[in-house]
Amino acid sequence: MHLHTAETSTCGTVSAIESIPLYKEYGYDAVIITDHFNRDYFFDYYYSGKPWEKCVEEWFNGFYTAQKAGKECGLKVLFGMEIRFDGNCNDYLVYGITKEDILKDPCMWEWGEEKFSAYIKEKGYFFAQAHPFRDRMVRCDPKLLTGVEVFNAHLYHNSRNDLASEFCFENKLIPIAGSDFHHPNTLRGCGLLFLGEINSSADVVRMLFEGRYQLVIPGNYKYTKKK
DSSP states (O other): OOOOOOOTTTOSOOOHHHHHHHHHTOOOOOEEOEEESSOOOOOOOTGOOOOOOHHHHTTTTHHHHHHHHHHHTTOOEEEEEEOOTTEEEEEEEEEEEOOHEEEEEEEOOTTTTHHHHHHHHHHTTTTEETTSTTTTTTOOOGGGOSSEEEEEEOOTOOOHHHHHEEEEEEHHHEHHHOOBBBBOOOSSSOEEEEOOOOOOOHHHHHHHHOOOOEEEEETTTTOOOOO
């Protein structure tokens, strides 16, 4: 539910060619690539005058590489993104959005949470705040959200998952969990077990809304400060 590739996310240290077989070996049936989508990534591309279509194609490189690796090892690879808007350090996981949506509306990071939330609701997509209690994060107005990442398994950030869980359930939002994969040792057996066949991001969104899934959270998780 939360995986970054070194091909696209500048903070990722593992290429999709390497990470996808790891997930297959660990026992996953599918993963969702959620590379970072924000001004920082596109600044040197879009704001230097490169056509938006070219910028988007380059941003999709991580997903395309992961998709190819998935076909080779028998793992389903689906598309999502982790968007950050101008004005704060919050991150949001988005499922259901398509390449066509991104091509049609450049620079969604300029919209802010309120406009983007209205767009998501109109489209019927899924919009969740990732690790809302991590340092420097500000809780989004729950009325704008579909869900909350109640468990983030990144080893090198204190995501305060217990507080995220409380925030989610107090506001009657949909809980999700993810490994937030960036580094070789951060695949923690975390995610969702869907109670049905998943073949597309649309399937993921539908089952999330229907509640046809279970949270999968590692029992040996322990936050570690990065050396």
